[in-house]
Amino acid sequence: xxxxxxxxxxxxxxxxxxxxxxxxxxxxxxxxxxxxxxxxxxxxxxxxxxxxxxxxxxxxxxxxxxxxxxxxxxxxxxxxxxxxxxxxxxxxxxxxxxxxxxxxxxxxxxxxxxxxxxxxxxxxxxxxxxxxxxxxxxxxxxxxxxxxxxxxxxxxxxxxxxxxxxxxxxxxxxxxxxxxxxxxxxxxxxxxxxxxxxxxxxxxxxxxxxxxxxxxxxxxxxxxxxxx
Ligand code: NAD
Numbered sequence: 001x002x003x004x005x006x007x008x009x010x011x012x013x014x015x016x017x018x019x020x021x022x023x024x025x026x027x028x029x030x031x032x033x034x035x036x037x038x039x040x041x042x043x044x045x046x047x048x049x050x051x052x053x054x055x056x057x058x059x060x061x062x063x064x065x066x067x068x069x070x071x072x073x074x075x076x077x078x079x080x081x082x083x084x085x086x087x088x089x090x091x092x093x094x095x096x097x098x099x100x101x102x103x104x105x106x107x108x109x110x111x112x113x114x115x116x117x118x119x120x121x122x123x124x125x126x127x128x129x130x131x132x133x134x135x136x137x138x139x140x141x142x143x144x145x146x147x148x149x150x151x152x153x154x155x156x157x158x159x160x161x162x163x164x165x166x167x168x169x170x171x172x173x174x175x176x177x178x179x180x181x182x183x184x185x186x187x188x189x190x191x192x193x194x195x196x197x198x199x200x201x202x203x204x205x206x207x208x209x210x211x212x213x214x215x216x217x218x219x220x221x222x223x224x225x226x227x228x
Contacts, residue, residue: 074096112140164190
């Protein structure tokens, strides 16, 4: 039976594909205050601005390709049972070919009803407009978990993390909870790795290997360590 690897990824794994992280740009996300574009309050204040913000993210994501960091995770699947738990809303893990991805914070290329959160739709194109409605007649919103909203996939992610044989963290500042706490649910004593050019703070742990590099080169080191 293959060993289980669980990988927590954040905005940093997509940085080398050309998608900006937000902690690296002074807490602004593509020049927007996150309170305006990634909170329920922002949505109530100006739905048009929020729709346009995610339209631009979708337009951009359509034109970028996965990088060596994403591809290394696909390579790992040949030798391990890999589950990726991503905070990213882009689809670069899927585009690279990873088959088992849990999107904690939603998916850019899906829309969601504003009266019934179970109604989620694939988006054919990049644009979601005021007046686009769900089957129950309410305005569609981006299928994104905003700050202050519940993270429905967290339970599934915790279950997966609790059964990991190896845990890898790539490109996240580990500042956004509950995702940042996922490492705490892994079994005691398993090998853990953190890849990030600006390492986030973690508790001291003899089983934790810190790799202070970008996702592309850092993940290459992990492949060398984990694939015979
Ligand atoms: P973050 O912006 O808080 O942190 C990014 C981390 O990536 C930092 O620690 C930084 O040092 C690291 N980093 C920068 N370049 C890197 C590289 N080349 N390789 C590896 N690491 C690199 O991101 P976060 O922790 O994911 O939290 C931000 C939240 O914003 C997430 O919840 C996410 O939903 C959202 N977000 C998503 C995207 C996306 O989907 N691509 C982009 C920006 C923000």
